[in-house]
Amino acid sequence: MNHPIHFLRSRAMMGNSDLCYKTAHGLSKLIRAKEVSPVEVFQAYLDRINDTDATLNSFISYPGEEALQSAQLAEREILAGHYRGPLHGIPVGLKDIFYVKDVKNTAGSKIFDGFVPSYDSTVAALLRAGGAVLMGKLNLHQFAFGPTGLNEDYGNMHNPWDIERLAGGSSGGSGSAVASGQLPLALGTDTGGSVRIPASLCGITGLKPTYGRISRYGVVPLAWSFDHVGPMTRNVWDSAMMLDVIAGRDVKDPSSSLKPVDHYVKSLTGEVKGLRLGVPKEYFELPLDPAIEKAIKDAIGVFNGLGVEIKEVSWPIYQHSANISTPMIYAEAAEYHRDLLRKYADKYDPSIRWRVETGLFISGSDYLNASRARAKYTTESLALFDEVDLLIGPTIPVIAPRIKEDQVTIKQQLMGVIPALTQYTRAFNLTGFPALTVPCGFSEGMPIGMQLAGRPFDEARILNAGYAYQQLTDWHRRRPCVH
Amino acid sequence: MSQNANMSKETFLVMAKQLGLDISDANHMEIVYQQVNEIMSVVTKLRNMDLSDYEPSNTFSSFQSYDG
Numbered sequence: 001m002n003h004p005i006h007f008l009r010s011r012a013m014m015g016n017s018d019l020c021y022k023t024a025h026g027l028s029k030l031i032r033a034k035e036v037s038p039v040e041v042f043q044a045y046l047d048r049i050n051d052t053d054a055t056l057n058s059f060i061s062y063p064g065e066e067a068l069q070s071a072q073l074a075e076r077e078i079l080a081g082h083y084r085g086p087l088h089g090i091p092v093g094l095k096d097i098f099y100v101k102d103v104k105n106t107a108g109s110k111i112f113d114g115f116v117p118s119y120d121s122t123v124a125a126l127l128r129a130g131g132a133v134l135m136g137k138l139n140l141h142q143f144a145f146g147p148t149g150l151n152e153d154y155g156n157m158h159n160p161w162d163i164e165r166l167a168g169g170s171s172g173g174s175g176s177a178v179a180s181g182q183l184p185l186a187l188g189t190d191t192g193g194s195v196r197i198p199a200s201l202c203g204i205t206g207l208k209p210t211y212g213r214i215s216r217y218g219v220v221p222l223a224w225s226f227d228h229v230g231p232m233t234r235n236v237w238d239s240a241m242m243l244d245v246i247a248g249r250d251v252k253d254p255s256s257s258l259k260p261v262d263h264y265v266k267s268l269t270g271e272v273k274g275l276r277l278g279v280p281k282e283y284f285e286l287p288l289d290p291a292i293e294k295a296i297k298d299a300i301g302v303f304n305g306l307g308v309e310i311k312e313v314s315w316p317i318y319q320h321s322a323n324i325s326t327p328m329i330y331a332e333a334a335e336y337h338r339d340l341l342r343k344y345a346d347k348y349d350p351s352i353r354w355r356v357e358t359g360l361f362i363s364g365s366d367y368l369n370a371s372r373a374r375a376k377y378t379t380e381s382l383a384l385f386d387e388v389d390l391l392i393g394p395t396i397p398v399i400a401p402r403i404k405e406d407q408v409t410i411k412q413q414l415m416g417v418i419p420a421l422t423q424y425t426r427a428f429n430l431t432g433f434p435a436l437t438v439p440c441g442f443s444e445g446m447p448i449g450m451q452l453a454g455r456p457f458d459e460a461r462i463l464n465a466g467y468a469y470q471q472l473t474d475w476h477r478r479r480p481c482v483h
Numbered sequence: 484m485s486q487n488a489n490m491s492k493e494t495f496l497v498m499a500k501q502l503g504l505d506i507s508d509a510n511h512m513e514i515v516y517q518q519v520n521e522i523m524s525v526v527t528k529l530r531n532m533d534l535s536d537y538e539p540s541n542t543f544s545s546f547q548s549y550d551g
Contacts, residue, residue: 358515
């Protein structure tokens with residue numbers, strides 16, 4: 001591999017681990033200043049993946065020759081003065097559910113092991129156009145239908161902070177890869193929390209934008225009306241940077257919004273004085289690990305110190321989120337999987353198979369009744385934002401459960417792992433409102449996440465609040481030790 | 484189908500066959516049977532919500548004109 005002499009620094013001057021734990025923003029500045037070449041960055045991350053993936057199992061398809069060529073192209077373009085923007089030369093991993101032309105797309109199932117798309121998903125095309133280096137495809141819960149990151153077909157994903165614990169799902173490979181320095185940026189999808197859950201459990205930043213803000217074209221669906229695409233990054237700045245590249249109208253996605261896109265990085269002023277932050281009292285009536293409750297209250301204290309107005313709010317309909325979401329998601333998933341299931345029932349993970357089969361029993365009338373309940377839920381939830389600008393609370397009520405556990409104990413109460421992991425996330429898939437998770441503490445050596453949510457299309461305000469918080473805290477800068 | 488919250492196993496198996504499911508694995512079908520009854524009880528709970536003022540959510544366009 002020939003490194004150009006025109007880039008000022010060599011990898012010998014900047015070790016691999018330095019590069020691999022830089023933020024995408026930090027790498028971008030180095031690349032633009034020609035202090036580090038995109039090929040050096042590519043090689044550093046490839047080495048890191050080679051060193052750690054036997055332990056973490058974040059990847060289904062590893063970056064190959066095409067990724068190297070993409071890094072070399074970025075290098076040539078930058079040297080020639082053709083700088084595409086902040087993602088130029090930056091490695092990005094995609095959950096193995098986003099179509100990338102000529103790259104195998106499994107959706108986490110051996111049923112699709114031989115499937116190679118002939119076109120790019122819209123987000124893959126936008127990332128390429130922005131000069132990003134697409135670094136392989138990341139592991140996920142089979143068909144993105146589960147929050148644990150367990151996968152019988154491609155192996156379980158492991159949490160970089162403790163490999164005996166769940167990375168979370170369904171975008172578990174994306175979470176573990178970014179947290180462990182295998183990648184600076186990744187994309188996930190979120191139907192009931194699948195960006196925010198692994199982001200929170202792995203100690204990174206994850207954004208589920210408003211429904212319709214990022215195109216879902218070329219993304220294998222789980223439940224069309226709940227599916228969202230979102231960035232998974234080391235900090236809020238990087239999420240804003242990524243959102244700037246991939247947000248916007250796409251005529252190929254019928255749910256894509258016509259609403260103009262903000263400039264998300266420019267919105268990161270760190271100024272939050274006068275912001276009204278709502279704390280739903282219902283959050284704290286649910287099972288919640290006391291260490292996480294304390295971390296959230298400490299985070300609220302940080303915002304209070306920044307001149308943010310804190311107000312307790314009541315969200316009575318919140319308790320219905322699972323009851324409304326579950327039949328709708330099951331029914332939508334059943335419609336997508338109906339024919340596949342008839343051919344390949346024995347190749348499904350049993351827990352996914354029975355969920356899909358259960359969905360077939362939901363009638364049109366029942367689905368529409370749930371949809372009416374969803375309309376009521378969304379309307380009443382939207383009214384909260386008459387009182388406050390953002391909602392704050394935990395992302396997950398427990399630290400990452402151990403891989404073999406299917407139940408957790410919270411305050412002496414036994415609870416299934418799946419309902420625990422999705423307790424605070426599903427409401428924002430049901431409503432489509434944007435929600436961000438950022439690290440806000442540790443307990444037993446494992447990360448804790450705080451969730452900020454807002455009005456539809458208010459990503460700029462949410463990101464700015466997260467950014468302000470990260471200016472005063474260092475939870476997002478901590479690194480796991482993975483070999 | 485919410486009226487069938489306590490669907491009999493026989494009815495369930497007839498429906499499962501009509502829906503094209505492979506019903507040969509009795510253990511698996513027992514799990515599906517339990518899950519179907521569970522989801523039907525959820526659906527029945529939703530029937531008890533007052534939704535008189537609400538049409539089905541039109542997700543694909545609900546926020547296209549949102550000006551909040």
